[in-house]
Amino acid sequence: MLLAIDTSAGTAVALVADDGRVLAERSSPDTRRHAELIGPFLAEALAAAEVDGARLTHVVAGIGPGPFTGLRVGIAAARVIALARGIPLLAVPSHEAVALSLIEGGAVAGRFAVVTDARRREVAVTVFAARLPMPVEVEPAHLVARVAFAPAEGVAAHEVAEIPAAALAHAALARLATGAAFPEPRPLYLRAPDVTLSAPKRVS
Amino acid sequence: MLGIETSCDETGVGIVRGTELLANVIASSMDEHARFGGVVPEIAARAHLEALEPTLRAAVETAGVDLRDLDAVAVTSGPGLSGALMVGVGAAKALAVALDKPFYAVNHLVGHVGADILREPGSPDRGALELPTVALLVSGGHTSLLLVRSLTDDVELLGETIDDAAGEAFDKVARLLGLPYPGGPQIDRAAADGDPTAIRFPRGLTLPKDLVAHRYDFSFSGLKTAVARHVERLRDAGDEVPMADVAASFREAVADVLTAKAIAACTDLGVPRLLLGGGVVANARVRTLAAERAEAAGVSLRIPPLSLCTDNGAMIAAIAAQRIMAGHGPSELGVGADSTLPVTVVQA
Ligand SMILES: [Zn+2]
Numbered sequence: 001m002l003l004a005i006d007t008s009a010g011t012a013v014a015l016v017a018d019d020g021r022v023l024a025e026r027s028s029p030d031t032r033r034h035a036e037l038i039g040p041f042l043a044e045a046l047a048a049a050e051v052d053g054a055r056l057t058h059v060v061a062g063i064g065p066g067p068f069t070g071l072r073v074g075i076a077a078a079r080v081i082a083l084a085r086g087i088p089l090l091a092v093p094s095h096e097a098v099a100l101s102l103i104e105g106g107a108v109a110g111r112f113a114v115v116t117d118a119r120r121r122e123v124a125v126t127v128f129a130a131r132l133p134m135p136v137e138v139e140p141a142h143l144v145a146r147v148a149f150a151p152a153e154g155v156a157a158h159e160v161a162e163i164p165a166a167a168l169a170h171a172a173l174a175r176l177a178t179g180a181a182f183p184e185p186r187p188l189y190l191r192a193p194d195v196t197l198s199a200p201k202r203v204s
Numbered sequence: 205m206l207g208i209e210t211s212c213d214e215t216g217v218g219i220v221r222g223t224e225l226l227a228n229v230i231a232s233s234m235d236e237h238a239r240f241g242g243v244v245p246e247i248a249a250r251a252h253l254e255a256l257e258p259t260l261r262a263a264v265e266t267a268g269v270d271l272r273d274l275d276a277v278a279v280t281s282g283p284g285l286s287g288a289l290m291v292g293v294g295a296a297k298a299l300a301v302a303l304d305k306p307f308y309a310v311n312h313l314v315g316h317v318g319a320d321i322l323r324e325p326g327s328p329d330r331g332a333l334e335l336p337t338v339a340l341l342v343s344g345g346h347t348s349l350l351l352v353r354s355l356t357d358d359v360e361l362l363g364e365t366i367d368d369a370a371g372e373a374f375d376k377v378a379r380l381l382g383l384p385y386p387g388g389p390q391i392d393r394a395a396a397d398g399d400p401t402a403i404r405f406p407r408g409l410t411l412p413k414d415l416v417a418h419r420y421d422f423s424f425s426g427l428k429t430a431v432a433r434h435v436e437r438l439r440d441a442g443d444e445v446p447m448a449d450v451a452a453s454f455r456e457a458v459a460d461v462l463t464a465k466a467i468a469a470c471t472d473l474g475v476p477r478l479l480l481g482g483g484v485v486a487n488a489r490v491r492t493l494a495a496e497r498a499e500a501a502g503v504s505l506r507i508p509p510l511s512l513c514t515d516n517g518a519m520i521a522a523i524a525a526q527r528i529m530a531g532h533g534p535s536e537l538g539v540g541a542d543s544t545l546p547v548t549v550v551q552a
Contacts, residue, residue, distance in 0.1 A: 076295040
């Protein structure tokens, strides 16, 4: 049984069986209250599926891209659960979850872009090829100014406001099935920390 | 009881059994902030995420316990840097749910006071913390004066800094003297051979008119500006800056105002006990002056071991353990990180 957590947009938690059945899901599009919601969502998802942490076999963490403060909450939670239960942590780029659902739903063909808001008037974009068993990244996640964003000829852009945690678990299962490697469980920051190094200013 | 602390630049995980300290592991991101001359919140938050798991592992190993044997999980929910706090809060909730243990969200400042009740196995008995006590908590993130009547449910804020924290003032003055970060130990070293009376720097909020509204509050931004002005004047005139005297005089101004206000609180309130906490306690001059003045005023002074004065997870676990023993239930899993959590809220 997989527990998937994504806080790259809103907060989303899902429990998914090894065969892909969704056992429980909790989500909110709220882009601010990740630290609040993660606790109840985890507890409620386990309760709804009538299991406790001992039944988990894998934890899946969405690693963004997404606004950092929220993104870190889910990754921290996923890492600690994996440690506490002694089970593997599978990191999945959050856009991949969306890409897989789009392909499986027959909504895309050829190449397409998954787009999410990155704040500061920028969007995060990953370009995929619509191939199965798992989506193939053609262009890794990167930031583009929202006004300047124009997908290449023939590339349909799909902007989403939420990353469903169940889709994240499905993406992890797809990687497991193909034996594909998983990325490091670190946020896809795409942006250096915001600091300005200024010399001490004169006061007189 | 396991406690997680991520309110500033130290990732701390502590494990206690009641008042017995089993593990106190701290990872600091101080070096990463050095070239910026102060804590950069985003860098601190990133470092917490990387350090959390190794710190947790090390604490469990040191304590020789299994995570499944814990009775509860505690975390600092505030005050502190919001993005940094959120890493710890998210992790602590996940740990509590994964292990099916109760969750306690605790106040960081009260944690500093709670550090005093912890005993390291084999260390001499320091005797119980007597209450009520005045507590002076000074670090790079806070400068607060508290009246603590009970560690579990009666803490009052007497005063706090209205601008910079004292530790921040040390960092800023070090920087303008061309000394590296963190400023506290640097200023201490530079001040060693200096004359603390060489320059009379201002003592913030000590004038009679300030004492009306800000009797127990602190202000260090005027002091910092005064040091900057002094140094600029000398440099403009082509004179050499007497580093040792400037450092010693600045340090004296900080130590003077901190200890004077703390002792005044003890005297005014008729509470003959003062506890020091926070990283600035590592400053020898602050400790010495506090000891001198406490003795003169008939106030007994308590200083927890330095390893427990700086931010750590054990003090958070200690407060949560006290809350449980006093019969309080766990926090709601829905509580968030509160960067301005008032000190009256011991447990969120
Ligand atoms: Zn502190």
